[in-house]
Amino acid sequence: MVHKVLMINDFSAYFGKDKVVKNITLAIEDSKITAVMGPSGCGKSTLLRSVNRMHELNPNTSVSGSIVLKGNDIYRMNPILLRRHIGMVFQRPNPFPTMSIYDNVIAGYKLNGIKLTRQERDSIVEESLKKAALWDEVKDSLRKKGTFLSGGQQQRLCIARALAMKPEIMLLDEPTSALDPKATAFIEELIVQLKKTVTIVLVTHNIAQAARVSDYTAFLFLGELIEFGVTEKIFTVPSDKRTEEYLTGKFG
Secondary structure: OOOEEEEEEEEEEEEOOEEEEEEEEEEEEOOOEEEEEOOOOOOHHHHHHHHOOOHHHOOOEEEEEEEEEOOEEHHHOOHHHHHHHEEEEOOOOOOOOOOEHHHHHOHHHHHOOOOOOHHHHHHHHHHHHHHOOOHHHHOOOOOOEHHHOOHHHHHHHHHHHHHHOOOOEEEEEOOOOOOOHHHHHHHHHHHHHHOOOOEEEEEOOOHHHHHHHOOEEEEEEOOEEEEEEEHHHHHHOOOOHHHHHHHOOOOO
């Protein structure tokens, strides 16, 4: 049975009077990877940031329509609570620079004032780093700063930090755009593994990446959702000419 974990209904996002995301309706399926692609400035990141209510942290922003997480309207939820359910990883790896690898992983609990026993902390750190395929590389240096890691390792640390809160959805905003090809391939493999336990929404500029890792693809253009469906179908027989032109490199 197809299970929709997130429903985006007639959703629009604004910066001042500028409507940057225009009446998008989209259903995100549980335990799948949905890629959101499109040229620069088409509203991909704004849509993604609206899903965990980071868009509203910018001044002079507003939204209309609804986004519903498992039956709950996210705009009626406490945003801090919402971000426990919906984790986010950004374009550039951003481990907290003053914190050790260990403290980076459990930072969400500290920021939320959630008390854990030493045993619980140890267990969450190990489990999250294992899920992020980083444990074997850092288990002997957990007290070192996260910033001593390579770029790819730092990004996996950020993924571990998001996973530590046991979210239902992970939002990945171009998570490999600052990484070299080898680190990118590693993260792509990791993303495919992660969908066993978490639903993933991936914003990517990289058309080949969307083709490699995603189950579903949404194509945005000038703030509008042009096409959405099974990745294989969109890449082989797109139903809109603009999708086809984007995929064949006519614009980007």
